[in-house]
Amino acid sequence: MFLLIPAAGVGKRMGAKGNKLLLKLQDKPLLAWTLINAEKSQEVEWIGIMGQPYDFEEFNQIIEQLSLTKPVTLIKGGDTRQQSVYNGLQALPSHAQKVLIHDGARCLATPELFDRCAKALDNCQGLIAAIPVKDTIKIVDENKTVIDSPNRDYLWAAQTPQGFNVELLKQCHNQGLELGWEVTDDAALLERCGYSVQIVEGEETNLKVTTPMDLTIAEFILNQGNGDGG
C-alpha cells in the first residue's frame, strides 16, 4: 500500500515558530511518531511525505535517525492541504493503484488503524477513518444563531487515514481544481463528484495535533503507552 503524508502546513493554530510537525513529543518530533507508526504497519510499503522545501533538511534528519526499512520520498507540498495532496498524487509511482492519505499531524494513529484502512480498501473506492461525534453539533448562521441540531446518530468525526483508488482520487482532484472547490479532506472531493465513501472505525486517541493543548493531550496519550505503535 502506498501512503502519502501531508506535512507541508505552517501550523498557524499551534502558534509555534515553524511547522508544528517539528515540535517534540517526548524525545521525538511529531512527524517521527507518524513515521514510526507507518513503519510498523504491515500493509504500508512506500511512504511519500509532502513538505515545504525549507523543512526538507530536518525531515531528512528525522528519516535517517529512524532507520526506516520502507522507501521514503520527499515531495514538494502546496499552499493548501488540497494542493499538497494533489502534488503527492502526481509523485506516486505509476503502478500505484490504491493510496492511503494520512495527516502528519495525526501522529498517534496506530499501525493497526493503517492496516484496517488498507484492507478495507479491497472492498470500496473511498474510505475514511472516523469516530462517532460525542458533542451535540449545532449548525448556525452568520449571526451565530442556531438554525439546526442534526441527529447525532448520523454524525461522525472524520480522521485520517483516508483511502482511495488512485485514478478516482486524481479525477476528483482535477474536477475540484477546475471548478474551484476548496475542501479540507479528500473524501469531500469524492462526495462532491457523487462517489460513495465508507467509514472505517477510527481511534479516539488519533487526534490531529492542532493547538498547544493537543500537544499536552498527545504527550499524555504517549505516556500511557498508546499511540507509539507498541
Ligand code: CTP
Ligand atoms: N498540510 C499540508 N499542506 C498545507 C497545509 C497543511 O500538507 N499547505 C498538512 C499539515 O502539515 C498537516 C495536515 O495537512 O499534517 C492537516 O493540516 P492542519 O492540521 O491544518 O495543519 P496546518 O495547516 O499546519 O495547521 P494550521 O491550519 O493551524 O495552520
Ligand code: MG
Ligand atoms: Mg491547516
